[in-house]
Amino acid sequence: MKTVAITQSNYIPWRGWFDMLRSADEVILLDSVQYTRRDWRNRNCIKTMQGTAWLTVPVESKGNYFQAIDEICIADPNWATTHIDSIQAAYRRAAAYGEIAPWLFSLLEQSVRERRLSNVNEKLIRAVCERLDIAVRLRRCCEVIDRETLQAMSRTERLVALAKAAGATRYLTGPAAKSYLELDRFAAEGIEVVWMCYDGYAEYPQLWGPFEPKLSIIDLLLNTGSDAAHYLDR
Numbered sequence: 001m002k003t004v005a006i007t008q009s010n011y012i013p014w015r016g017w018f019d020m021l022r023s024a025d026e027v028i029l030l031d032s033v034q035y036t037r038r039d040w041r042n043r044n045c046i047k048t049m050q051g052t053a054w055l056t057v058p059v060e061s062k063g064n065y066f067q068a069i070d071e072i073c074i075a076d077p078n079w080a081t082t083h084i085d086s087i088q089a090a091y092r093r094a095a096a097y098g099e100i101a102p103w104l105f106s107l108l109e110q111s112v113r114e115r116r117l118s119n120v121n122e123k124l125i126r127a128v129c130e131r132l133d134i135a136v137r138l139r140r141c142c143e144v145i146d147r148e149t150l151q152a153m154s155r156t157e158r159l160v161a162l163a164k165a166a167g168a169t170r171y172l173t174g175p176a177a178k179s180y181l182e183l184d185r186f187a188a189e190g191i192e193v194v195w196m197c198y199d200g201y202a203e204y205p206q207l208w209g210p211f212e213p214k215l216s217i218i219d220l221l222l223n224t225g226s227d228a229a230h231y232l233d234r
Contacts, residue, residue: 004168009121010040012216016198019232026137031070031118044216048090070118080108096225132229156182200234
């Protein structure tokens with residue numbers, strides 16, 4: 001049995017996203033598809049004294065409405081400094097700040113060398129996986145099937161082709177895909193569709209008032225440090 005997940009890259013995603021990664025044998029980053037504005041591709045939430053706040057990587061998307069995610073370039077090379085300042089202000093009292101902040105800030109500073117959003121996302125995802133002891137194989141979609149072939153396919157056709165090319169017997173996906181996935185196409189290739197469930201995660205120690213569950217993974221890391229991986233369990 002081989003479980004494959006196919007997902008677009010996100011900027012420092014929440015813990016449910018990383019739980020999906022560790023639930024798969026292989027993950028394919030599908031960044032050859034169209035970039036969506038005001039989405040998770042270039043931003044995520046942290047928790048501050050004033051409530052939740054966005055960390056957003058500024059991108060050159062104006063007038064580029066049909067660009068693929070992996071074609072999107074970053075607009076401001078100082079984005080990491082802005083994010084570090086925001087994280088410092090929000091988390092300097094967090095229990096694991098001293099453990100996590102030097103690693104995280106160094107990672108963000110190194111990421112500014114990357115011009116494309118997709119490269120930044122992948123770099124951060126791989127680093128967080130290593131920190132959480134998630135050893136899943138991670139590949140880009142165009143390493144599996146060539147770009148032109150992928151772009152000529154319909155949404156479900158593309159997913160089926162990638163899963164089949166990766167040798168999947170199971171395709172793992174989030175519940176939002178129920179609105180568009182053509183299940184018969186997977187069944188025709190002998191691939192079982194498995195729905196990820198995000199219920200039942202335990203609360204963890206968190207700053208600033210009532211618990212907020214769907215924040216960037218850095219909230220979990222800065223608050224729990226080396227115990228973070230345990231909070232992926234249910």
